[in-house]
Amino acid sequence: MKLFFATDVHGSEICWKKFISAAKFYEVDVLILGGDMTGKAVVPIIAQGGGKYKVTLLDQETLLESQEDVDRMVSTIRNRGYYPYVTTPDEVQEIASTLGRQEQLFLEQVVATMQRWMEYADSRLQGTGIRCYVCPGNDDVFEIDPLIAASKTVRSVEGQVIELDEHHEMISSGWTNPTPWRTHREESEEALLQRIEAILAKARNPANAVFNLHAPPYGSGLDEAPELTHDLRPAYAGRSLVPVGSKSVLQVIEKYQPLLGLHGHIHEGKGTRKYKRTLCINPGSMYEQGVLHGAIVELKPNKVGNYILTTG
Amino acid sequence: MSEVSLFVRRASGLVRAWSVFDAFIYATFSINLVTLGLFIFSYCWYFEGSLATAVVVGAIFTVFEVIVYASLISAMPRAGGDYVWQSRILGRGIGFLLSVTGWWFILWLWVPLYGQMLAYEFLTPMAALLGSPELAIWFTTYPWGPLVSMLLVCVIVFIYIAIGMKWYARVQKACFYMGMVGLLIVFGILLVNDRQTFIQALNASIPALYGQVPADYYAETIALGQAAGVTFGPPWGILLSASIAIVPMMTFFNLWPNWGSTLYGEVRGANDYKRNFWGMASAILITTVLALIFFALIDKTIGWEFYINANGAFWSSIFYGTEVAIPVWPYPVQFAAFLVPNRFLQIVIIFLVGMWWFGWSGTVFLSSTRVIFAAALDRMLPEWASYIEPRTRTPVNALLLMVIPSAIISILYAFNVANFQTLVLDATLVIAVTFLGTTVASILFPWRQKEIFEGSPVAAYRMPLWLGWAATVLYLFGVGYLLYLTYSYALQVFAQWSDHGGLTQAMIVLVALLSVINVALLLYIAVFVGRQLLAGEKLPLVTLAGLIFFAFLDWLLLVWFWDPNYLYGIGWQNSTSMVFMIVMYGLAAAIYFGFNAYRRRQGIDIDKVYKEIPVE
Numbered sequence: 001m002k003l004f005f006a007t008d009v010h011g012s013e014i015c016w017k018k019f020i021s022a023a024k025f026y027e028v029d030v031l032i033l034g035g036d037m038t039g040k041a042v043v044p045i046i047a048q049g050g051g052k053y054k055v056t057l058l059d060q061e062t063l064l065e066s067q068e069d070v071d072r073m074v075s076t077i078r079n080r081g082y083y084p085y086v087t088t089p090d091e092v093q094e095i096a097s098t099l100g101r102q103e104q105l106f107l108e109q110v111v112a113t114m115q116r117w118m119e120y121a122d123s124r125l126q127g128t129g130i131r132c133y134v135c136p137g138n139d140d141v142f143e144i145d146p147l148i149a150a151s152k153t154v155r156s157v158e159g160q161v162i163e164l165d166e167h168h169e170m171i172s173s174g175w176t177n178p179t180p181w182r183t184h185r186e187e188s189e190e191a192l193l194q195r196i197e198a199i200l201a202k203a204r205n206p207a208n209a210v211f212n213l214h215a216p217p218y219g220s221g222l223d224e225a226p227e228l229t230h231d232l233r234p235a236y237a238g239r240s241l242v243p244v245g246s247k248s249v250l251q252v253i254e255k256y257q258p259l260l261g262l263h264g265h266i267h268e269g270k271g272t273r274k275y276k277r278t279l280c281i282n283p284g285s286m287y288e289q290g291v292l293h294g295a296i297v298e299l300k301p302n303k304v305g306n307y308i309l310t311t312g
Numbered sequence: 313m314s315e316v317s318l319f320v321r322r323a324s325g326l327v328r329a330w331s332v333f334d335a336f337i338y339a340t341f342s343i344n345l346v347t348l349g350l351f352i353f354s355y356c357w358y359f360e361g362s363l364a365t366a367v368v369v370g371a372i373f374t375v376f377e378v379i380v381y382a383s384l385i386s387a388m389p390r391a392g393g394d395y396v397w398q399s400r401i402l403g404r405g406i407g408f409l410l411s412v413t414g415w416w417f418i419l420w421l422w423v424p425l426y427g428q429m430l431a432y433e434f435l436t437p438m439a440a441l442l443g444s445p446e447l448a449i450w451f452t453t454y455p456w457g458p459l460v461s462m463l464l465v466c467v468i469v470f471i472y473i474a475i476g477m478k479w480y481a482r483v484q485k486a487c488f489y490m491g492m493v494g495l496l497i498v499f500g501i502l503l504v505n506d507r508q509t510f511i512q513a514l515n516a517s518i519p520a521l522y523g524q525v526p527a528d529y530y531a532e533t534i535a536l537g538q539a540a541g542v543t544f545g546p547p548w549g550i551l552l553s554a555s556i557a558i559v560p561m562m563t564f565f566n567l568w569p570n571w572g573s574t575l576y577g578e579v580r581g582a583n584d585y586k587r588n589f590w591g592m593a594s595a596i597l598i599t600t601v602l603a604l605i606f607f608a609l610i611d612k613t614i615g616w617e618f619y620i621n622a623n624g625a626f627w628s629s630i631f632y633g634t635e636v637a638i639p640v641w642p643y644p645v646q647f648a649a650f651l652v653p654n655r656f657l658q659i660v661i662i663f664l665v666g667m668w669w670f671g672w673s674g675t676v677f678l679s680s681t682r683v684i685f686a687a688a689l690d691r692m693l694p695e696w697a698s699y700i701e702p703r704t705r706t707p708v709n710a711l712l713l714m715v716i717p718s719a720i721i722s723i724l725y726a727f728n729v730a731n732f733q734t735l736v737l738d739a740t741l742v743i744a745v746t747f748l749g750t751t752v753a754s755i756l757f758p759w760r761q762k763e764i765f766e767g768s769p770v771a772a773y774r775m776p777l778w779l780g781w782a783a784t785v786l787y788l789f790g791v792g793y794l795l796y797l798t799y800s801y802a803l804q805v806f807a808q809w810s811d812h813g814g815l816t817q818a819m820i821v822l823v824a825l826l827s828v829i830n831v832a833l834l835l836y837i838a839v840f841v842g843r844q845l846l847a848g849e850k851l852p853l854v855t856l857a858g859l860i861f862f863a864f865l866d867w868l869l870l871v872w873f874w875d876p877n878y879l880y881g882i883g884w885q886n887s888t889s890m891v892f893m894i895v896m897y898g899l900a901a902a903i904y905f906g907f908n909a910y911r912r913r914q915g916i917d918i919d920k921v922y923k924e925i926p927v928e
Contacts, residue, residue, distance in 0.1 A: 056317030237334035
């Protein structure tokens, strides 16, 4: 059985499409997305009158002079993982100054995008026999869960044990240990450990399972991120790297020694790490560039066969 | 109220801008005036040009390198640097070949060079100041002293790797401040003293510190330098034509601001591109200014004639066994310390300035262990290579892949087997070839990776059409000049054909073949860019900067390989150098093709690793 794992696409339309297309390209049976599907920014495309629009993307202001320009910019923004929003100067001010309005705007964008993504997946995967599992991550709002559940081909596996094949189960959780940003699905190490143990209690054979846990194990090297100052600036110009992974995840991996650990969360932490028989993988993420990092892994009855990290 | 142009929500990874000053610190360390700079200045004892002009000209071209790297980092951050940029834009084979040679194999040769600098700038003067002249001179005397120093490099860098980037970043920053204070003290000492005081201090200190007989070391050194054939120009004065010949030497120290490059955080844009640019560009600018100040102060107090002759006498004694008056490397910092009549203060000065070495030395294995990991992740090395020892979290096997070959090269270097000590500039040449690959990638990037480019902060930096044309015409002139140089050098070298043996003749043929490939590459780039311009496209800044830096790198490689005047000593006439490089590239090719075949037999389609997934 061959699986393709990617993670942290963060709203990048092109990365999602590549993820869905990866099954055919890499000739795999199962697609697994590790979490953090939603974007982090809304970029307003602001009407200037006379059919012209202004947009500031990546600190660069651009005047869009035609609908074709706007459409192209919408695509560029979506592919970078941001949500384009065509609007007026007055509405922008209203969003900026009204309490709760930004959150509402984000939610609308997230929901619309997720629905579009599910439709895309259904149109490409239905009838192919390819299974597609996703597991929302710490950056994902809870409102996306029912949207995924409504898909015909994409299955949300948060907190579940699923059978990948007759030999292998997969346990999944997108929850992480605390981050400086107080995101949606994060909790204390103790609570996270309890959560993972509760899922594992439903597994028949954890030692032969795949642990699809968004947070990488602490100190694995798959969890190295730039050290931040108290005001969230990369210290030492980003040179100082510190482990920020989960001790609970490390604990369950060392305790159960599963075949495979699939992780994400830390985009800079691309790599693999072996803990005795367990191969842990974090393919990393370059979603803003529209590049899909991933891993193709071949599972044999009692071991991991070939694997390779991809930059697709 | 200013207009809002972006809304962000609470999400991990959203960080604020990093400090440009910190980026400047790391880039300044990478260029490193004290270690790389002083070391290569000392080699320039047989050029008639001006060192100052060469440093400035080199720095100007390096600014274009900074633009190329700042652009690629902004467009493809966290990608894995040269390896991934080249693999993605030029193809995986080229990316692998150029990256493992430039960021891994050639670092084996840097270890003896780092060792030499440690011996010359720290161990020797420190041992002398601590009252052990025999030990001091032993550290400078081949083979054993320098060899021990080279092996010490491995130990020190091993410690840096073991403590991890968190602590190494702190060590570097502390070393920067200490090193800069030390350098400013040296400048101050040289400023307030005069030539006569220096001559007296030198003549008193050499016997006192190194157990030599009293003599007029100043005059004797100049005489021995002259006897060794020293030629030099004044530190000042443009002397453009003669100084250009020194530029290929200067790249040994000023080609590396990109080692300090960095980019983190998301939803960030052109401001971060500018930060990256200024972090590296300011390092070049400040280092160049510091070098010019150093030259001026050496000229004023130590005397330019003495300085260059001291260098010539020393290296002539190493390479040709000629007589030398001062038995150690002419370290300007120690010369300045001689002017301080207090042993403790002298130790403090050597210690502080020595921090330029200690803060910088970790770079020798850090980049290479990363490339080893990247190659292992791509399954081009066994999994074993990326093993991390669980207790110390040290990549022991990757380190072994550095330490063992480095130790072997160090032995060859220390014992000067097959003239290994002449390979100094190979250390720069091989990395320059890697940079050449990245520069070609940067020129093609906006078209070969259109989606990524268009969605990046550097897409907005497009030049007016006229400037694109002007740069391309300039490039074409450059190409014309390079073709002329190739032809002219080839004529000169082939005229000596019958004077050489079979091995050297084979090297001439190899250089000629490489030149043919180079001509094809120069013309391909010209046609490629010309087509874009004819189609009415405005050239992006990254392409324009790439064109200029590409021509510069190409010229460097041309003069290094053909070297008709025997100035650099690593071209066709140095079979050891050529064979060394052939072995490195051959080893990289063997790993690449060997592992490709092996993985294919395992059922892994390795060709798809860097291929873009087609979207329906």
